Amino acid sequence: MCKKEVGKIIKEKNIICIMCPMGCLITVTIDDNGDILRFSGNLCKEGEKYAKAECTFAGRVLTTTILTQNSLRKLLPVKTNQPIPKEQLMDAMVFISKLKVKPPVKVGQIIVKNLMDMQVDLVATDELPM
Amino acid sequence: MESQVDVAVIGAGPAGVAAAIKAKEGGAENVTIIERDTQPGGLLHQCIHDGFGLTYFKENMTGPEYARRFIEKAMDLKINFQLGTMVLDLTAGLNVTISNKFGIQTLHARAVVLAMGCRERTRHQIMLSGTRPAGIFTAGTAQRYVNVEGYIPGKRIVILGSGDVGMIMARRLTLEGAKVEAVVEILPYIGGLIRNGVQCIHDFNIPIFLGHTITEIWGLKRVQGVTIAKVDSDGKPVLGTEKTIECDTLLISAGLIPENELSLKAGIEINPITGGPSVNEMMETAIPGIFAGGNVVHVNDLVDNVTLEGEIAGASAANAALANVISANRKINLKAGKNIRYVVPQTISAQKETTLSIRVGEPAEKVMLRIGGILSKPLRVVKPSEMLRIKLSLDQLQGLQEGIKDLEVSCAKRR
Numbered sequence: 175m176c177k178k179e180v181g182k183i184i185k186e187k188n189i190i191c192i193m194c195p196m197g198c199l200i201t202v203t204i205d206d207n208g209d210i211l212r213f214s215g216n217l218c219k220e221g222e223k224y225a226k227a228e229c230t231f232a233g234r235v236l237t238t239t240i241l242t243q244n245s246l247r248k249l250l251p252v253k254t255n256q257p258i259p260k261e262q263l264m265d266a267m268v269f270i271s272k273l274k275v276k277p278p279v280k281v282g283q284i285i286v287k288n289l290m291d292m293q294v295d296l297v298a299t300d301e302l303p304m
Numbered sequence: 305m306e307s308q309v310d311v312a313v314i315g316a317g318p319a320g321v322a323a324a325i326k327a328k329e330g331g332a333e334n335v336t337i338i339e340r341d342t343q344p345g346g347l348l349h350q351c352i353h354d355g356f357g358l359t360y361f362k363e364n365m366t367g368p369e370y371a372r373r374f375i376e377k378a379m380d381l382k383i384n385f386q387l388g389t390m391v392l393d394l395t396a397g398l399n400v401t402i403s404n405k406f407g408i409q410t411l412h413a414r415a416v417v418l419a420m421g422c423r424e425r426t427r428h429q430i431m432l433s434g435t436r437p438a439g440i441f442t443a444g445t446a447q448r449y450v451n452v453e454g455y456i457p458g459k460r461i462v463i464l465g466s467g468d469v470g471m472i473m474a475r476r477l478t479l480e481g482a483k484v485e486a487v488v489e490i491l492p493y494i495g496g497l498i499r500n501g502v503q504c505i506h507d508f509n510i511p512i513f514l515g516h517t518i519t520e521i522w523g524l525k526r527v528q529g530v531t532i533a534k535v536d537s538d539g540k541p542v543l544g545t546e547k548t549i550e551c552d553t554l555l556i557s558a559g560l561i562p563e564n565e566l567s568l569k570a571g572i573e574i575n576p577i578t579g580g581p582s583v584n585e586m587m588e589t590a591i592p593g594i595f596a597g598g599n600v601v602h603v604n605d606l607v608d609n610v611t612l613e614g615e616i617a618g619a620s621a622a623n624a625a626l627a628n629v630i631s632a633n634r635k636i637n638l639k640a641g642k643n644i645r646y647v648v649p650q651t652i653s654a655q656k657e658t659t660l661s662i663r664v665g666e667p668a669e670k671v672m673l674r675i676g677g678i679l680s681k682p683l684r685v686v687k688p689s690e691m692l693r694i695k696l697s698l699d700q701l702q703g704l705q706e707g708i709k710d711l712e713v714s715c716a717k718r719r
Contacts, residue, residue: 190498190501190502190506191498192498192499192502192503194498194684194685195498195685195686195687195689195690196669196684196685197498197501217684234503234507235354235364236479237352237353237354237366238352238479238480239352239451239454241454247452248452248453248454249451249452249453249454251352251366251368251451253352253354253366260507263479263507264479267479267480267481281368281369281372299352299366299368299369300349300368300369300372
């Protein structure tokens, strides 16, 4: 799986595996090309898979709420329909904090298409009746 | 006023709604859910985060989405919801006294399902000393403020306890712009799921103090800070290790207690370990015709398992209501052996396939889980925060000796 150590090691990334209750602390060694050289600390192959995925794309589904207008409910819960890079979570929160929605809203309805050009949509996770 | 129902379900959270669906599908005609809130769904409405349904639906859903699936199904099945209705009394004779805007009424049920869920431990229950300023909340109350009511409880937050609700609130408040100064956990390991430890604490670099507790709350009108200290192996604060953290808000996430006031009124004994009624594999309590499922029986870590328990309770209640109960002529007690805190159900008849929920006492690696002489399963790691669910097949149960009274579940180190 791992490439031979040709490049120079530039960083080590610590990742806690969530594949089982063990929660191995996996150290991923990455070279200057961004290639993974080796994994250490994981007890099984699942950990390697997880750590590799986390190094390539650490995505998280953002779940939050939007302020409403003309509704008895103050907030509408929403989520991104795909994970977004975890580094973008706070920026997305700032963007979403400026939004307001009016009823009616159905579950799964798209509130923002292509949120901040991340190729994900912000969708309602509950309804907002009239 | 009085009326007859086949199955009365108390509580319209995930356990209650699942129970009502299965009761109706099992042939009970008049199934009534009684709920004190004005909408069904229970706590799921305020749990806007994802991670629900991963095992039940094999989908990653938010709390409101998960709740909706079941509520819509219940509506389609014409289950009767009595919302905004409080249960005042429950008797061993299956009479349920309710109160709502129409007045007080007694339902005569042929079977009852307890699905009252659980509630949070408060500051007083963990004997947290100090002044009594504004700014101290349970984590679930804060969750309701932030996700439903639209208020942020404070700007600088300390969270006591690293259970799932506490960790999820650490992330939620961080996302909403508050600063979580610390999560303080008395145990040497996090109290909730590993996934939440990573995605709620680690992702946001929130300081976590394991093996620490809060010894003092500061502030007169509003919380101004807390003193934390290391604890020794008995959980007692160690003198000289105190440290003060400034904050304006303290959230308590120190565990959940099954809500069993009604069970007690009916005369059901409460198991001191689980905090809920002891049940058999049909989720029947010691009182015939009264069943229970979900967090009222024992606190689960996943809603998916709450649903499954509610389903068993509901299906069994339908059978009881239709009077086609197969009487369990064998009763085997499940005993908690080495490193086992509890096993649910507490008794089995060994006449049908049964899934055991097993909570271990301490984290341990390289263990052998044993159930009597009928099952041995090597496990790499066990943790109290992650429930074990072990299915016993009819084949395995039929391997039990005739006349056996006890079945011990243990989780000892492998040699």
